[in-house]
Amino acid sequence: MLPAQDPRTRSMSDLSGFNVSLISFNLHSAESVQEQEKMSGLVWILLFSILIGLSLITNSLYIVAVAANPRKRTVPHILVCLFFLVNLVDYGLLIFEFTLGLSHQYPYSESSCHLYEYLLEACCPSVVAIA
DSSP: OOOOOTTTTOOOOGGTTTTTGOOOOSSSHHHHHHHHHHHHHHHHHHHHHHHHHHHHHHHHHHHHHHHHHHGOOHHHHHHHHHHHHHHHHHHHHHHHHHTTTTTTTOOOOOOHHHHHHHHHHHOHHHHHHHO
């Protein structure tokens, strides 16, 4: 003989129409959400800084190795070195844009603005294509 079911409990077959994705949890206040968003941005800045730092170190060592060994001065090695130099300009432009802040107001002279735009278009065609 089966025990009698409590009328307040539901069986699994009664929950077949229940959608878990529609449940919303409001566990955090608005202030903690804003703090988390700020921390999220800082985490990305930290990760990209580490990535750029590792790229600078490894590619600099590669250029020194190519320059020190005459046998490694071949077209593919020199092309890789040139791509790294383009990356250096790209990193510099990225850091410069980051220093402008969210307003992106360019406070410098018109000639430096033209230089900035030229470098942006010449060295970073993927950024210009996306914008």
